[in-house]
Amino acid sequence: MRVHPMWNSFPALQADLANVLELIDTHIRVRDKTIEKTIKDLVHSGGKLLRPAYSLLCAEIGPEYDKEKATAVAAALETLHMATLVHDDVIDGATTRHGIPTIHTTHGNQIAIYSGDYLFSVTFTLLSRHATSLAHLEFNSRSMEKILSGELDQLHSRFKPPESVKNYLSRISGKTAQLFAVSCYSGAIESNASRRNTMNAWNMGHYIGMAFQIMDDILDYKGNEKTVGKPVMADVQQGIYTLPLIYAMQSNRKTLKPILEKQEALTDQDMQIILRTIEEEKGLEKAQQLAERYTKKALKELNKLPNGTYKDTLYQITTSLLNRNL
Amino acid sequence: MRVHPMWNSFPALQADLANVLELIDTHIRVRDKTIEKTIKDLVHSGGKLLRPAYSLLCAEIGPEYDKEKATAVAAALETLHMATLVHDDVIDGATTRHGIPTIHTTHGNQIAIYSGDYLFSVTFTLLSRHATSLAHLEFNSRSMEKILSGELDQLHSRFKPPESVKNYLSRISGKTAQLFAVSCYSGAIESNASRRNTMNAWNMGHYIGMAFQIMDDILDYKGNEKTVGKPVMADVQQGIYTLPLIYAMQSNRKTLKPILEKQEALTDQDMQIILRTIEEEKGLEKAQQLAERYTKKALKELNKLPNGTYKDTLYQITTSLLNRNL
Numbered sequence: 001m002r003v004h005p006m007w008n009s010f011p012a013l014q015a016d017l018a019n020v021l022e023l024i025d026t027h028i029r030v031r032d033k034t035i036e037k038t039i040k041d042l043v044h045s046g047g048k049l050l051r052p053a054y055s056l057l058c059a060e061i062g063p064e065y066d067k068e069k070a071t072a073v074a075a076a077l078e079t080l081h082m083a084t085l086v087h088d089d090v091i092d093g094a095t096t097r098h099g100i101p102t103i104h105t106t107h108g109n110q111i112a113i114y115s116g117d118y119l120f121s122v123t124f125t126l127l128s129r130h131a132t133s134l135a136h137l138e139f140n141s142r143s144m145e146k147i148l149s150g151e152l153d154q155l156h157s158r159f160k161p162p163e164s165v166k167n168y169l170s171r172i173s174g175k176t177a178q179l180f181a182v183s184c185y186s187g188a189i190e191s192n193a194s195r196r197n198t199m200n201a202w203n204m205g206h207y208i209g210m211a212f213q214i215m216d217d218i219l220d221y222k223g224n225e226k227t228v229g230k231p232v233m234a235d236v237q238q239g240i241y242t243l244p245l246i247y248a249m250q251s252n253r254k255t256l257k258p259i260l261e262k263q264e265a266l267t268d269q270d271m272q273i274i275l276r277t278i279e280e281e282k283g284l285e286k287a288q289q290l291a292e293r294y295t296k297k298a299l300k301e302l303n304k305l306p307n308g309t310y311k312d313t314l315y316q317i318t319t320s321l322l323n324r325n326l
Numbered sequence: 327m328r329v330h331p332m333w334n335s336f337p338a339l340q341a342d343l344a345n346v347l348e349l350i351d352t353h354i355r356v357r358d359k360t361i362e363k364t365i366k367d368l369v370h371s372g373g374k375l376l377r378p379a380y381s382l383l384c385a386e387i388g389p390e391y392d393k394e395k396a397t398a399v400a401a402a403l404e405t406l407h408m409a410t411l412v413h414d415d416v417i418d419g420a421t422t423r424h425g426i427p428t429i430h431t432t433h434g435n436q437i438a439i440y441s442g443d444y445l446f447s448v449t450f451t452l453l454s455r456h457a458t459s460l461a462h463l464e465f466n467s468r469s470m471e472k473i474l475s476g477e478l479d480q481l482h483s484r485f486k487p488p489e490s491v492k493n494y495l496s497r498i499s500g501k502t503a504q505l506f507a508v509s510c511y512s513g514a515i516e517s518n519a520s521r522r523n524t525m526n527a528w529n530m531g532h533y534i535g536m537a538f539q540i541m542d543d544i545l546d547y548k549g550n551e552k553t554v555g556k557p558v559m560a561d562v563q564q565g566i567y568t569l570p571l572i573y574a575m576q577s578n579r580k581t582l583k584p585i586l587e588k589q590e591a592l593t594d595q596d597m598q599i600i601l602r603t604i605e606e607e608k609g610l611e612k613a614q615q616l617a618e619r620y621t622k623k624a625l626k627e628l629n630k631l632p633n634g635t636y637k638d639t640l641y642q643i644t645t646s647l648l649n650r651n652l
Contacts, residue, residue, distance in 0.1 A: 030475045031500075032482045087443060091436040110417040110481050113439060117413060118474040120443065124450050125467035137463065141451035148444040149356045155436050156358045174357075 004048050010313060013053060016071065020052045023075045027122050038103055039115050042082060046098045051077045051183040053317065054208070058187030058201045060310040065191050072130030073186045076123045080144065081179060083119035084151070086112055091155070092238060136189055143182045150174025159239035161260065162249045168242065169210070176216075177209030184208075200301045207298035208318055214291040215324060217242035218284055221275065233271055243290065244283035245274065251281040295322045330374050336639060339379060342397065346378045349401045353448050364429055365441050368408060372424045377403045377509040379643065380534070384513030384527045386636040391517050398456030399512045402449045406470065407505060409445035410477070412438055417481070418564060462515055469508045476500025485565035487586065488575045494568065495536070502542075503535030510534075526627045533624035534644055540617040541650060543568035544610055547601065559597055569616065570609035571600065577607040621648045 003021065007014040024043050030036040052074035059070035088094070089102040090112045096102060104112035127137050154171055157163065163171075184205030188198045220235045221244050235242055241249075241260070249256050255277050259270045266274075278284060295318060302314055329347065333340035350369050356362040378400035385396035414420070415428040416438045422428060430438035453463055480497055483489065489497075510531030514524045546561045547570050561568055567575075567586070575582050581603050585596045592600075604610060621644060628640055 029471075030478055032475075032479050035478050035482060084443075087439050091439060109435075111478065113413050113417060113442075114474055114478045114481065116439075116443075117410075117446065118471060118478065120446050121467055121470035121474055125464055125471060128461075128464035128467050135454075138451060138454035141447055141454050144447035145355075145444060145451060148440055148447055149358075152356055152361050152437065152440045152444065153358050155440065156361060 002044060002046070004046055006048060007053070013056065013313060016056050017049050017052060019071050020049070020056070020074045020078060023071055023126075024079055024122070027075075027079075027126065030118065035107070035111060035115065038107060038111070039118065041100075042086070042103065042115075045100045047078070047082070049078060050212075050321075051081050051179060054180065054205060054314075055183040055187040057310045057314050058184045059191045060308055061188045061197050061201055061305055062191030062193030069130050069190050070187060072126050073190055076126035076140075077179070077183050077186065079119045079126065080123040083116045083123065084147065086116035086119065088151075090116075136186070140182060140186070143178055146174050147178050150178065154240065161257070162241035162246045165243070165246055168246055172210060172213040173206070176213040177206045180209030180212065181205035197305055200304045204298050204301035207294045207301065208321070211291045211294035211298065212321055214243055214287055214294065215322065218244060218287050218291070219324065221278060221284060233275070236271070236274060237266060243287040244278050247286045248278040248281040248283040252277050291322060295319065328370060328372070330372055332374060333379070339382065339639060342382050343375050343378060345397050346375070346382070346400045346404060349397055349452075350405055350448070353401075353405075353452065356444065361433070361437060361441065364433060364437070365444065367426075368412070368429065368441075371426045373404070373408070375404060376538075376647075377407050377505060380506065380531060380640075381509040381513040383636045383640050384510045385517045386634055387514045387523050387527060387631055388517030388519030395456050395516050396513060398452050399516055402452035402466075403505070403509050403512065405445045405452065406449040409442045409449065410473065412442035412445065414477075416442075462512070466508060466512070469504055472500050472504050476504065480566065487583070488567035488572045491569070491572055494572055498536060498539040499532070502539040503532045506535030506538065507531035523631055526630045530624050530627035533620045533627065534647070537617045537620035537624065538647055540569055540613055540620065541648065544570060544613050544617070545650065547604060547610060559601070562597070562600060563592060569613040570604050573612045574604040574607040574609040578603050617648060621645065
């Protein structure tokens, strides 16, 4: 199993992640072999596997590390993530992900919708076969509800005037931070970590997810297609107004409001004005500062966890995410 | 809670089904209240609630009838069914269901896709909160996989030459009979029925589902929009070739083949020819006979269940489905 090269300097974790992919692969069984191959290709399309990585590392927090169980939980988190990506790509009309054509591009929306559904069902098979308790599973289902409720929220607020920073944070908390929190929490709880440490893991995951999404939103303004894997300023074109723009809007509403209220698609000139205003109002810097604050909070929770080398790996991954040099 | 009038002559069951709807309703919580209302409206849009009805009745098979648990399991089965319907409607471009505009018609495909996903997650929350065991849950997840694998199969075989009767039966077994089998099985197992009776319930549900889908496919050729809730011959227009057409094709390939191989949309005249050929070759009668055979098999399994008045209700519902006078 080929695992993303960002893990090359963590060979033990990389091997564990290869097992996660292997386990997912064995669970994908569709009678129609073309579709089975499409879904399996998605599994091996080179996603970063951040959520399973955090989950595996957090499975070393408690006293009862169980490799088989940890692998299954990590696999469930990744299939859940993949399921939402497949549906997100249909919804956004995204044509590629990680440079590979999306399922709805090659096979149509119909196959893509059911493939996402299929991956959801694999998530729950994995969890119910390997997770410790129904309580944990209920927790995961409720988290999934929250994630979807967050996505529904975001959809409904598209092309509406940029919201407050507070609303933005609440939206990304549901959309992204929830799954990072669940990943860390699941690892911790399945290893029978103490109540306090399980909470630390949850909080750490939440803060990491917040920082991750803010960085992702910053990169949408300044990244290139290769780093981010999607065209620059894709969000604003789809009516998704993120933190850098919200900050700019707070200081220079006059310039931005008429552009964002336009009924037609944004022109190149509109995009230039938006980008310039964000630069002038230091929207990217302010957003970066907030991402740093969240990363610091994450590291503070990390420090409270029991000692072990897994903490160093968690530290390295988390700080690298902020600089996106992973 | 308004429950479908087909249950008017079963007032006790009707009251239990009202509780099922009530429980689903309390589980739908989305921050965006417009979307929450849309999903809740779907819950109350007057579906027949066949799957929860079978599940509730089969919860009387075993010695440990637990009303709260039976209600939760029935609710999970209905949300799972609703989730697949929402996505099916997106995929088929269906504009109404039960005479009410579909979610993707009123709110767009995007909201519809996430609403379906949301309903999937509610299914698993309900099951993990109330079901007995992880083994039972795993069973449900795997069934969901099979259902989706069946749907993927059907999608991929669209507009391909009509398959054999055997392939058709295998396809509807995954697409429809699986969920009826799971419904009966879940009721039985949660009431701690004997292994033998749980198997009887599973088989009964499977046969009922087979008969139900064949009848549904027959009605697509002869029903009217009011009975079936969709336009006549919708399937063949979408490239889905069902049993009556498969039988007709076996006896008169010459007439049908050129029409079904056309690359353009079928004309009214094409449809007339298809319908006439099916009538001439007795495709509907032959399909009806097979549905009757499955119903008989279902009743044979029903007879093996422990005595109780629930058996009479099961008998009445099952025979009525065949005549579709429920």
